[in-house]
Amino acid sequence: MTRTTADVTFLRGYNQALVMAVGRTARTFERSTVVDATGLTPQAVSKVIARLTADGLIRSAGVRRPGIGKPAVVYELVPDSRYAIGAHVARRTLRLVLVDLAGTVHHSTVSPLAGDFTPEHLLDALRVGIDAITAGTELRSRLTGVGIGMIGPLDHAHGLVRDAHGLRHWHDVPLRELAEAHLGLPVHLDKDVTAGITAEAWRHGATFGDAALIMVESGIGAGFRLGGAAHRGAHTNAGEFGHTVVDLDGPRCVCGRHGCLEVVHLRATEAGDVPRAARVLAVGVVNLLQTLDLAHVVLAGADLLRHAEVYRAAVERAVRTDVPRADWLTPTVTLSSLGADVIAAGAAMQVLDQRYGIPDLAPGAPPTIVRQSVVGAR
């Protein structure tokens, strides 16, 4: 029941974010564009545009002459007005990217992480990496924050790493707090796949309401965007897609069950049978489509991208043939447009989203127990 209360400042942020969303999607736009897209009155849009211009987030980019009448002022996002750092923490590497307000990736660096890295190691590596990116520039003042995409399980609502698979030293680490203190910047912590799907959604705009990012990279995971928002699940643990059973009598998986997608896929890969591995993954993808009715599927991950076209073709084929009523149900199947940077870039975009995106009225905060009132005795 702990929903954010809706006051007038919410209106401000919300409508402002609508205009920013138009700016990100269209690159150049004018007042009437925003009016059509949002339903706000022209006067309201004028006010919002004035505020955004004052903040330096958008700027005029000339005029358009639609024929008769006074020319319309054309606006555009100012990409370099704000930046965010994105970090992808994998088991042995730390990838850092710099993303601007328009979603463009500017820097991308990879540094190794020691096999048994501790929170302190990571914090130092983050600081060093961020300093290297911002050194010699006055970019620091325009940094909105740092997004961290990491393997789970973790607790997004509290910024806690609960038990990163395969990493000792990472049990109930309050990484968000630690990093905020260590870096002096707002930090957003999320599961890697969720960050990844955010990146794809940014690039594709508002049409990306129901979509999944399929990630094959030392395991199989999925990030979801459902109903226009990231889906993380009750414990930020959604996306353990590799551990869904597709073969009841299949080989035993590390998770204890038999015939998980991941282990069946692994067997095919180990046998060198990439086409079969791709077909297995495709079965899993169609399972997702049947369950969730997604409009877009994005394929990513180092192990997949190594045979990108084989996988893409196999999934596309399965989607076309195995889902009934294909005429109006067929989702798009694409490869990640950001390659190895997806996770890190998405983490950065989440930070920008938090500050300049559509505010969320119902955050995942634990619901309050509503206490019952009993009428007292006379």
Place this chain on the structure above:
Amino acid sequence: MTRTTADVTFLRGYNQALVMAVGRTARTFERSTVVDATGLTPQAVSKVIARLTADGLIRSAGVRRPGIGKPAVVYELVPDSRYAIGAHVARRTLRLVLVDLAGTVHHSTVSPLAGDFTPEHLLDALRVGIDAITAGTELRSRLTGVGIGMIGPLDHAHGLVRDAHGLRHWHDVPLRELAEAHLGLPVHLDKDVTAGITAEAWRHGATFGDAALIMVESGIGAGFRLGGAAHRGAHTNAGEFGHTVVDLDGPRCVCGRHGCLEVVHLRATEAGDVPRAARVLAVGVVNLLQTLDLAHVVLAGADLLRHAEVYRAAVERAVRTDVPRADWLTPTVTLSSLGADVIAAGAAMQVLDQRYGIPDLAPGAPPTIVRQSVVGAR
């Protein structure tokens, strides 16, 4: 990009709905309860309560003496101030229920539908049924609308039945419009399983953020509530859970694939092996948990409830043993508390939700193409 514009009337409706949600959850409450639960200021709550009282939706129910100080006024929902009709349209039956503002089911009637019923047949059956329920009462004036839960595929956003499985005469029928015209009441059309999970969410309150309703009744389907909202998917077709492959080399399913959950389950049922059927379903449920990280699983459907305890135990057992780190991940597994009325009751609650629930800022309307502005020539 077509999100509803946020104006001040949105604030009004939103905060009003927050208070109503507290009323539904707590049954009796006072001003301070709402303040704690919503974060609104006491003064704002006073204003909202005054409005709701004027509308007859809540009323004072005495006072509570917390010890020292002026006693607090205790409020309660007025259950009989508003009603909604819920309809569950199955292949051969029409079930109608009357639900009040508190979510209590008052009437429940089942009437047969001809094997090949047409839209006209259904409309007439609805009218006759609703008239029978409201006859002789002045309940009609307090009817908020009619909710229809139906088998898919359908288009929730446009109120269209696209191709109801196994029903001729049902291709692209604009049922919502037709029914609104025929009944003279607002109508809400949704997929059966989605209506069902709404009913469960109403009964369980705000904690029901990520949950699924598993429905076994001439096929296997699932309704989802994710992130506190119903998940319908890109084409209102989410929940075709029975057609996910769990056995790569399994028997051929009617959908064309091999080893779908539904066909594997069916084989076990046909063999009279209910425990095995239950175990198969449990595998599917665990798959869902891995994928979506749900906190609650509700079991329903005539075929399941016939052996309710076998299924519940099997699913509960699988959830406990097959999902790793069971300590903080274990979801609750329950049987539907509304029995055969779930779908119809949920459909009715959706109508009440639409009118008195938390407004949705991002409806599933098709996103507008944002046209790009080009700076005109000098």
Place this chain on the structure above:
DNA sequence: GCGAATTTAGCAACAGCGTTGCGTAATAGG
């Protein structure tokens, strides 16, 4: 050329929301 039509943009007054400040009512305890 020059006025009329047309389109864009903004100023000013307004209505409605939650918030703040403060006064008032109702109780228990001394």
Place this chain on the structure above:
DNA sequence: CCTATTACGCAACGCTGTTGCTAAATTCGC
């Protein structure tokens, strides 16, 4: 009977987006 305490609402306020209307910049027709 007074005081501390708690509940509650009136009034003024600040902030939204909205409405009404005026000004500016352009094309088109004569």
